[in-house]
Amino acid sequence: MSQRTDRIKFIENAYRNVGLVMSSDEKWDTLLDHIETYTKELESEIDYTPSFDEALFCYHENIYVPLMNQLETLRVRLAFRKKSLEDLYLETSEHWFALMKEDKDIYADVAVFDYINQTMKSRVMDFFMKRSNKAYAYYSTKVRFA
Numbered sequence: 001m002s003q004r005t006d007r008i009k010f011i012e013n014a015y016r017n018v019g020l021v022m023s024s025d026e027k028w029d030t031l032l033d034h035i036e037t038y039t040k041e042l043e044s045e046i047d048y049t050p051s052f053d054e055a056l057f058c059y060h061e062n063i064y065v066p067l068m069n070q071l072e073t074l075r076v077r078l079a080f081r082k083k084s085l086e087d088l089y090l091e092t093s094e095h096w097f098a099l100m101k102e103d104k105d106i107y108a109d110v111a112v113f114d115y116i117n118q119t120m121k122s123r124v125m126d127f128f129m130k131r132s133n134k135a136y137a138y139y140s141t142k143v144r145f146a
Contacts, residue, residue, distance in 0.1 A: 004032070007032055007052060008025070008028045008029060008032050010052075010056075011028065011031060011032060011035065011056065012028050014056065014060075015031070015064075020064075020068075020085070020086065020089065021086065022086045023084065023086060027086055027087075027090060030090055031090065034059070034063070034090075034093055034094070034097070035055060035056060035059045037097060038055070038058070038059045038062075038063055038097075039052075039055040039058075039059070041100075042055060042058055063093060063096070063108075066107070066108035067089065067092060067093055067096065067108045067111070067112070068089065069108070070108045070109050070111075070112040071085070071088060071089065071092065071112065076088065076092075076112060076116060079116065079120070080119075091115065092111060092112055092115045095111055095114065095115040095118070096108065096111035096112075096115075099111050099114060
């Protein structure tokens with residue numbers, strides 16, 4: 001087994017114990033990518049190369065726990081009923097990482113609110129675009145302009 005495969009199995013076992021279940025190996029691989037990205041940021045801040053166990057612990061405490069607390073506290077899952085918790089977690093954590101590139105002091109609650117705002121805005125626009133396209137199609141066959 002490769003080191004990456006060993007790490008994926010390790011985080012899979014660790015996170016299953018706290019209730020996070022991914023439906024595919026690709027999602028575990030994505031989570032490992034998130035942990036490795038976080039580890040690189042951590043290394044640049046502390047001038048020390050943490051072991052994988054240390055990096056995983058820091059990721060869990062500083063990213064996973066705050067983000068999951070926000071996802072549960074804000075009842076975000078009710079707004080995204082069609083998304084699994086794993087997809088919601090991965091999407092919001094990716095969004096948080098993107099926001100942290102611009103401002104390292106972004107907290108989980110801000111990232112989740114921004115994710116909701118961006119996603120809902122997109123969903124509302126999709127809804128109205130579908131409605132307006134249907135209306136346009138209907139009225140363009142009924143109304144003739146001189």
